Amino acid sequence: MNTQPSESRKQRAARRAGEFPPAPEPLAVPVFDSHTHLDITVHEQGVPGGGDDPVEALITAAAKVGVDRLVQVGVDVASSRWGAALAARHPSVLATVALHPNEAPTLPDLDEALREIETLAAEPRVRGLGETGLDTFRTGEAGRPAQERSFRAHIAIAKRYGKPLIIHDRDAHQDVLRVLDEEGAPDTVVLHCFSGDAEFAAECVRRGYLLSFAGTVTFASAGDLRAAAVLTPPEQMLVETDAPYLTPVPHRGRPNASYLIPVTVRALAEVTGRDLDALCAAISANGERVFGPWR
Ligand SMILES: [Zn+2]
Numbered sequence: 001m002n003t004q005p006s007e008s009r010k011q012r013a014a015r016r017a018g019e020f021p022p023a024p025e026p027l028a029v030p031v032f033d034s035h036t037h038l039d040i041t042v043h044e045q046g047v048p049g050g051g052d053d054p055v056e057a058l059i060t061a062a063a064k065v066g067v068d069r070l071v072q073v074g075v076d077v078a079s080s081r082w083g084a085a086l087a088a089r090h091p092s093v094l095a096t097v098a099l100h101p102n103e104a105p106t107l108p109d110l111d112e113a114l115r116e117i118e119t120l121a122a123e124p125r126v127r128g129l130g131e132t133g134l135d136t137f138r139t140g141e142a143g144r145p146a147q148e149r150s151f152r153a154h155i156a157i158a159k160r161y162g163k164p165l166i167i168h169d170r171d172a173h174q175d176v177l178r179v180l181d182e183e184g185a186p187d188t189v190v191l192h193c194f195s196g197d198a199e200f201a202a203e204c205v206r207r208g209y210l211l212s213f214a215g216t217v218t219f220a221s222a223g224d225l226r227a228a229a230v231l232t233p234p235e236q237m238l239v240e241t242d243a244p245y246l247t248p249v250p251h252r253g254r255p256n257a258s259y260l261i262p263v264t265v266r267a268l269a270e271v272t273g274r275d276l277d278a279l280c281a282a283i284s285a286n287g288e289r290v291f292g293p294w295r
């Protein structure tokens with residue numbers, strides 16, 4: 001006789017909420033994930049289906065649905081170092097390195113950390129500086145001077161190495177543009193998890209920046225974001241997960257990973273009225289142009 005109490009419906013729902021969603025239908029034309037945090041995903045969520053090499057499992061799961069390349073994004077010295085090492089040995093991974101705008105103000109020695117980032121920026125498979133930028137949502141007044149100083153330093157490093165700048169902009173659109181204007185923007189600027197409206201998108205497009213759309217574009221409340229996507233030309237559009245965060249509809253509340261990119265890119269094709277295969281081809285070409293070849 002089974003003496004274990006059976007799992008209640010509520011318990012089962014709670015357990016499933018933490019599980020990775022099922023894999024979507026594969027894409028016909030491969031695309032890449034312009035912004036993911038494999039280290040944070042593995043640390044916080046484990047790995048879909050278990051296994052003893054969780055990072056490899058996440059990369060393989062993505063490749064199976066046509067997401068055959070990804071950009072691993074650093075948020076502090078340790079994660080930047082980790083990403084650079086992964087990219088150096090993995091043909092499907094390129095890395096970017098940075099101190100996250102919410103991280104920079106908390107560091108005991110910002111200058112020393114920036115020196116470490118600059119050293120990593122020289123590595124051949126480190127293809128960008130990011131994520132850096134401004135976040136007035138999570139960093140209060142006291143942290144803002146250090147946050148802005150760090151952003152300015154990342155802009156300078158990106159220009160010294162001729163590498164793209166990957167910007168995190170949360171509730172700081174105009175200040176991000178102000179700092180870019182004051183410093184002089186690098187040749188290539190990517191706004192990761194683009195969160196502006198049509199007007200801000202138009203300004204970024206005019207400046208030649210790339211707009212990277214995340215799962216947020218599928219959220220019911222994201223009308224402004226969809227309007228922004230509509231006026232972003234395909235040659236300035238990227239798609240990302242920001243995994244493990246920002247899981248697209250209909251999987252909100254569950255962890256995100258690069259294998260869910262097809263959900264977001266299909267939504268982007270629908271919203272913009274573009275052909276899915278053509279959009280994937282354009283985004284792939286943007287990736288090779290912006291970050292350089294993976295292989
Ligand atoms: Zn971010």
Ligand SMILES: [Zn+2]
Nearest residue numbers: 035073131242
């Ligand atoms: Zn991120």
